[in-house]
Amino acid sequence: MTDTLSEYFTVGDPIADTKAPDVPIEQMWTKHQFDSALVNPNNRRKLDVIIVGTGLAGASAAATMGEAGYNVKSFFYQDSARRAHSIAAQGGINAAKNYNDDGDSTYRLFYDTVKGGDYRSRESNVYRLSEVSANIIDQAVAQGVPFARDYGGLLDNRSFGGVQVARTFYAAGQTGQQLLIGAYQAMERQVAKGTVTEYSRHEMLEVIIVDDVARGIIARDMVTGEIETHLADVVVLASGGYGNVFFLSTNAMGCNVTAAWRAHRKGAYFANPCYTQIHPTCIPVSGDHQSKLTLMSESLRNDGRIWVPKNAEDCEKDPREIPEEDRDYYLERIYPAFGNLVPRDIASRQAKNMCDEGRGVGPKVGDFRRGVYLDFASAIERLGRPAIEAKYGNLFDMYSRITGEDPYQVPMRIYPAVHYTMGGLWVDYDLQTSVKGLYSIGESNFSDHGANRLGASSLMQCLADGYFVLPNTVRDYLAKAPFEKISEDHPAVVAAKNSVTERIDALLSINGERSVDSFHRELGNIMWEYCGMERTDEGLRKAIDLIRSLKDEFWRNVRVLGAADTLNQSLEKAGRVADFFELGELMCIDALHRRESCGGHFRAESVTEDGEALRHDDEFAYVAAWGFGGEDGAPVLHKEDLNYKFIELKQRSYK
Amino acid sequence: MELTLKIWRQAGPTAKGDFATYEVTDVSPDMSFLEMLDVLNERLINEGTEPIAFDSDCREGICGMCGLMISGEAHGPERTTTCQLHMRSFTSGETITIEPWRANAFPVIRDLVVDRTSFDRIIQAGGYVSVNTGAAPEAHSVPVPKEAADRAFDSAKCIGCGACVAACPNASGMLFLGAKVTHLGELPQGQPERDARVVKMLDEHDLQGFGGCTNIGECSNACPKEIPLDVISTLNADLRKAAGRSR
Ligand SMILES: Cc1cc2nc3c(=O)[nH]c(=O)nc-3n(C[C@H](O)[C@H](O)[C@H](O)COP(=O)(O)OP(=O)(O)OC[C@H]3O[C@@H](n4cnc5c(N)ncnc54)[C@H](O)[C@@H]3O)c2cc1C
Ligand code: SF4
Ligand code: FES
Numbered sequence: 001m002t003d004t005l006s007e008y009f010t011v012g013d014p015i016a017d018t019k020a021p022d023v024p025i026e027q028m029w030t031k032h033q034f035d036s037a038l039v040n041p042n043n044r045r046k047l048d049v050i051i052v053g054t055g056l057a058g059a060s061a062a063a064t065m066g067e068a069g070y071n072v073k074s075f076f077y078q079d080s081a082r083r084a085h086s087i088a089a090q091g092g093i094n095a096a097k098n099y100n101d102d103g104d105s106t107y108r109l110f111y112d113t114v115k116g117g118d119y120r121s122r123e124s125n126v127y128r129l130s131e132v133s134a135n136i137i138d139q140a141v142a143q144g145v146p147f148a149r150d151y152g153g154l155l156d157n158r159s160f161g162g163v164q165v166a167r168t169f170y171a172a173g174q175t176g177q178q179l180l181i182g183a184y185q186a187m188e189r190q191v192a193k194g195t196v197t198e199y200s201r202h203e204m205l206e207v208i209i210v211d212d213v214a215r216g217i218i219a220r221d222m223v224t225g226e227i228e229t230h231l232a233d234v235v236v237l238a239s240g241g242y243g244n245v246f247f248l249s250t251n252a253m254g255c256n257v258t259a260a261w262r263a264h265r266k267g268a269y270f271a272n273p274c275y276t277q278i279h280p281t282c283i284p285v286s287g288d289h290q291s292k293l294t295l296m297s298e299s300l301r302n303d304g305r306i307w308v309p310k311n312a313e314d315c316e317k318d319p320r321e322i323p324e325e326d327r328d329y330y331l332e333r334i335y336p337a338f339g340n341l342v343p344r345d346i347a348s349r350q351a352k353n354m355c356d357e358g359r360g361v362g363p364k365v366g367d368f369r370r371g372v373y374l375d376f377a378s379a380i381e382r383l384g385r386p387a388i389e390a391k392y393g394n395l396f397d398m399y400s401r402i403t404g405e406d407p408y409q410v411p412m413r414i415y416p417a418v419h420y421t422m423g424g425l426w427v428d429y430d431l432q433t434s435v436k437g438l439y440s441i442g443e444s445n446f447s448d449h450g451a452n453r454l455g456a457s458s459l460m461q462c463l464a465d466g467y468f469v470l471p472n473t474v475r476d477y478l479a480k481a482p483f484e485k486i487s488e489d490h491p492a493v494v495a496a497k498n499s500v501t502e503r504i505d506a507l508l509s510i511n512g513e514r515s516v517d518s519f520h521r522e523l524g525n526i527m528w529e530y531c532g533m534e535r536t537d538e539g540l541r542k543a544i545d546l547i548r549s550l551k552d553e554f555w556r557n558v559r560v561l562g563a564a565d566t567l568n569q570s571l572e573k574a575g576r577v578a579d580f581f582e583l584g585e586l587m588c589i590d591a592l593h594r595r596e597s598c599g600g601h602f603r604a605e606s607v608t609e610d611g612e613a614l615r616h617d618d619e620f621a622y623v624a625a626w627g628f629g630g631e632d633g634a635p636v637l638h639k640e641d642l643n644y645k646f647i648e649l650k651q652r653s654y655k
Numbered sequence: 656m657e658l659t660l661k662i663w664r665q666a667g668p669t670a671k672g673d674f675a676t677y678e679v680t681d682v683s684p685d686m687s688f689l690e691m692l693d694v695l696n697e698r699l700i701n702e703g704t705e706p707i708a709f710d711s712d713c714r715e716g717i718c719g720m721c722g723l724m725i726s727g728e729a730h731g732p733e734r735t736t737t738c739q740l741h742m743r744s745f746t747s748g749e750t751i752t753i754e755p756w757r758a759n760a761f762p763v764i765r766d767l768v769v770d771r772t773s774f775d776r777i778i779q780a781g782g783y784v785s786v787n788t789g790a791a792p793e794a795h796s797v798p799v800p801k802e803a804a805d806r807a808f809d810s811a812k813c814i815g816c817g818a819c820v821a822a823c824p825n826a827s828g829m830l831f832l833g834a835k836v837t838h839l840g841e842l843p844q845g846q847p848e849r850d851a852r853v854v855k856m857l858d859e860h861d862l863q864g865f866g867g868c869t870n871i872g873e874c875s876n877a878c879p880k881e882i883p884l885d886v887i888s889t890l891n892a893d894l895r896k897a898a899g900r901s902r
Contacts, residue, residue, distance in 0.1 A: 060788075063788065064788040067788060078712060078718075078720060079710070079720070079770065079771055079772065080719075080771065080772065080774065080775050080815060081775070082719070082775075082815055083712055083713075083718040083719060083720050083815075085712070085713070085718075087717055087718045087719075087814075088713045088715060088717050088718065097794075099795070135789075135791070137794045138791040138792065138794045139786075139788060139789075139791045140794075141791065141794040141797070141844070142784065142790070142791035142792065142794075142844055143783070143784050143791075143844070144783075144784045144807070144839050144842050144844045144845055146804055146807040146811050146838070146842070147804070148804070148808075149798075149799055149801050149804040150801065151801050153799050153800050153801065153804075154795055154798055155794060155795065171808060171811075174717065174812065177717055177812075177814075178808070178811060181811065184778075185778060185782055185783035186786075186788075188775060188778045188782065188783060189779070189783045189785060191775075192779040192780065198775070200772060200775075223668075223764055252713045252714070252718065253711055253712050253713075253714055254712050286685050287683060287685055287686075289683060289685075289686050289690050289693070289694060290690065291687075291689070291690050291693055291714060292714045292715075294714075294715050295715075398715065398716065398739070401716075401735060401739050401741070402739070402741070404685075404741075467788045467789075468788070468789075471788070515700040515701070517697060518697070559700060561700060561703065561704070561705045561706070562705045566666070567667075567708055567764055567765040567768060569706065570700070570706060
């Protein structure tokens with residue numbers, strides 16, 4: 001590491017996952033399950049499990065742990081568990097079922113996922129994900145999830161970016177909703193049985209750690225403002241991703257990093273924070289009032305063709321009047337093997353390149369047109385409008401509602417937007433963080449997607465973690481119970497509670513001049529500008545300075561009105577944005593230190609001759625797991641080397 | 656656009672509420688209804704007034720978190736969710752009244768925010784298929800006719816927003832309930848518990864303080880997911896069958 005970076009961080013001891021058994025990869029999970037201890041059914045109800053989050057990961061885990069007989073407490077900030085952000089997932093969920101006999105297999109799904117992640121994910125975890133993927137579909141179907149079916153009554157499949165087989169199961173453009181409703185219903189069934197207790201409109205604000213072991217959480221009842229202590233034998237964070245650090249993203253408004261960040265500050269490593277997935281098919285920004293960006297499912301790329309005019313002069317024309325020969329179907333041109341189905345990082349970057357070249361379409365925002373066409377004209381001609389309606393109708397409706405244009409008549413306009421974060425809490429094969437007794441599942445951990453996530457793989461990971469992996473690995477930990485009882489007046493518990501109260505009082509007493517949202521928007525602009533689709537050494541250093549001074553101003557000048565003991569949405573946001581500042585800084589430091597391009601992390605200084613991302617496996621084939629360096633200290637980098645034993649590291653090519 | 660907004664303000668669950676009037680001038684037709692409220696809130700904060708509390712999360716019409724009575728109509732004049740309603744549906748100079756959902760089963764928490772956990776309790780009473788994790792048969796072992804799968808999907812589209820209840824003069828939750836009963840009842844997986852489900856869910860519905868259905872149809876008109884009124888017929892048919900069988 002050169003000296004110029006040492007002012008930003010220090011390097012700590014290397015780390016490794018020691019849990020995955022040393023056997024051939026196909027036998028790992030079976031062996032590991034067999035080797036892990038069991039908990040007697042009678043003892044289970046004496047064990048308290050806290051799960052934060054009811055997205056696909058949290059709800060499926062709560063349902064399964066509840067069924068097993070543990071005493072589960074489930075926390076979430078929405079009013080109903082059914083509204084977690086997972087509800088918005090559109091396109092589908094992958095599984096290696098090979099129902100189409102098109103050459104799919106566990107190994108191929110494993111291979112595609114590792115390659116798609118640009119060889120920055122852990123082989124053992126990804127193999128297990130592929131292995132259990134098929135069970136997820138069985139489970140969901142048994143719950144009554146209404147997946148799309150063909151006329152023979154069997155399940156239908158489609159393909160997603162980055163793969164050449166059709167392994168994606170879907171329910172129109174509402175797959176996340178249907179899967180979540182399935183998991184939610186399974187969880188509500190346990191609520192009725194008394195094994196799961198729900199804490200709706202509760203925000204977790206701190207982890208309780210006693211003698212280096214996680215023993216509970218501090219949560220705020222968002223209606224009464226009461227600060228509550230909840231103790232448990234194990235704590236599971238299923239709190240989702242942190243894409244909202246960018247302010248504008250496809251994430252739900254409430255998505256935040258607080259749960260993971262508070263755990264990080266208490267000793268949990270935060271891995272690969274700079275890996276952000278930018279999704280290529282979102283509705284472009286229309287003005288500065290905008291509060292979020294809307295995704296158009298990537299499945300649209302199965303039938304839609306992406307193009308921009310060949311000549312910049314045509315950009316203002318009605319697209320229907322631009323003849324075939326004047327259109328540049330750039331993905332089909334540059335990547336003939338995958339065409340419009342290249343992975344997201346590549347599709348996003350090329351869209352940006354086209355707009356940077358001055359060939360973007362749609363209205364100017366600033367002095368720039370940010371949009372490319374996604375055209376269904378030939379698909380409608382080939383398959384007929386009813387077929388397109390059946391497949392994508394709700395997406396087309398959503399598009400026309402937001403833009404006021406009819407995509408059956410005029411090509412859609414799309415542009416990349418922040419969508420998903422591959423970074424998150426570092427976990428081992430058991431999904432345990434670097435803090436004992438603290439687990440992390442779903443998007444809140446870093447594990448399975450490397451530097452880039454393939455479409456339809458997050459839903460798969462969330463449900464794999466919640467239904468099949470966590471309930472099996474947590475058991476081994478819980479088998480060591482009974483753990484020492486702790487009381488609510490234990491100094492560590494009291495300290496955690498006090499720190500929450502003090503922070504809330506601090507936020508309410510600043511009484512400055514700027515709203516929380518204005519800070520969040522400004523932070524988001526910095527992140528997008530310097531830590532977005534393309535990063536440079538110079539830009540990242542600048543961003544770190546900007547974030548630090550904005551954070552300073554925040555703590556001097558934010559205005560949070562109202563009181564602590566009522567529903568206070570500004571106060572909720574203020575706490576989340578305060579954490580986003582710290583995370584944003586770490587994202588930039590991580591991006592700065594990784595002087596290679598891989599997946600969602602594109603360093604302008606590291607490209608091949610034809611402009612594609614260039615990795616440096618000799619230097620960077622590791623997971624960057626960051627330790628908290630203390631209030632004013634620099635973060636500490638722990639490297640987990642990635643050893644590829646089953647898949648050969650190759651330069652990624654989709655040509 | 657310039658608008659006059661009459662907005663319900665209520666400091667807490669037991670506080671007395673009243674309308675406050677705000678003039679907004681810088682509204683663009685491309686804004687969503689909630690973005691218009693964001694802009695107003697930003698102004699209120701700058702003026703030192705507490706912002707208006709309202710619920711939203713996904714802001715793309717799928718989570719069911721948002722929901723306002725807009726000039727007497729649930730989710731406003733268009734058949735969509737409040738977050739997907741855009742200001743181009745209004746005309747400059749208009750006065751808009753904004754209220755929370757009103758129903759005994761949905762108590763007001765603050766301003767425009769209500770408590771809809773009664774819906775969860777209806778689901779807890781039987782809105783699921785009892786299958787433990789790991790106990791599922793291979794997915795292709797039970798084919799489902801496409802028509803059944805499609806009808807199940809169409810009913811499963813309900814987002815639990817509560818507009819049906821807010822729109823109903825009786826504050827009945829039958830459309831929500833009917834949607835769930837139809838979703839699971841269309842599928843082979845839902846058959847074993849079909850009779851018990853409808854009976855238990857309906858009991859819970861009444862217990863939670865929702866009103867009875869008198870076939871007015873406002874619910875379906877207000878539903879942003881176009882859940883058809885005939886799910887209530889399915890519900891009633893299931894109820895009759897269940898009663899018949901238990902005798
Ligand atoms: C528009 C869109 C479309 C997508 N489409 C697809 C797709 O087609 N296929 C695919 O595989 N993936 C898709 N994704 C990605 C995928 O939806 C998410 O990665 C996934 O759903 C995350 O699930 P989760 O369970 O980890 O977290 P979430 O669903 O985000 O749930 C987080 C939970 O944590 C709770 N929570 C958070 N913080 C706190 C706190 N401090 N205290 C208490 N509770 C808290 C929340 O209340 C919530 O219950 C899509 C994402 C978006 C935005
Ligand atoms: S039936 Fe329609 S109106 Fe009622 S809760 Fe469901 S989606 Fe909302
Ligand atoms: S905010 Fe999710 S439906 Fe409106």
